Amino acid sequence: MAETIYVRGEGGGIHAMDLPLPEPIQERLTKGMLQRVNEDGSPYTAPADEEPTGVGKTPAPGQQVAGLPLTEPAKTANKPEWVGWAVVKGATPEEADGMTKADLIEKYGTPTSPSND
Template identity: 40%
Template sequence: MSDDSGYFRGAGGVVWEMKLPLSGDMAEQLVKGYLTRVNADGTDYVEPDAEGDTEPEQPPAANASKAMWVGYAHRVHGVRIDDAEALTKNDLMELYGSKG
């Protein structure tokens, strides 16, 4: 793999090498959780600077895109992507935003 590409797993478990940065459509699929960044062998990819990161993921900002909220609900709360997509951004914020 060259430095300007990465591996991503999509539906059905297929792993593809894609040029970085991802196109707008592919980047949105990654944010929502339809694509997952992986190593060439399909194992989980860990960002080089995130190896010691144990902080729980915080909810996106209120002005973040709906795609960011869909991905957050999927990754952190285990919501099926299609179910999260069916909700409005406000619903996602109310259900999964910080209660602080």
């Protein structure tokens, strides 16, 4: 039996969704356009004993909770992951989605130190 989560849509409605999510829904969740919530609409918080993505206790680059990343995505990650990271860092989903991936990395990524070659 599939796990069911609850998602608040753009219009504010709460929708029960079975995992895995359809790709377009997952992309909108990743970008922060949808939010994972509890059945009653309250903000979703993973239980303390639940792994965020089932992969270890330390989040790896790009790991997500409630659709938004816990850590900065890799530079090679896809644009929706960078949009989600920008939302975590304070951008609106619409603002972040309107930027290019390069702009998102430049504005919200950790600067790389120049090498002293």
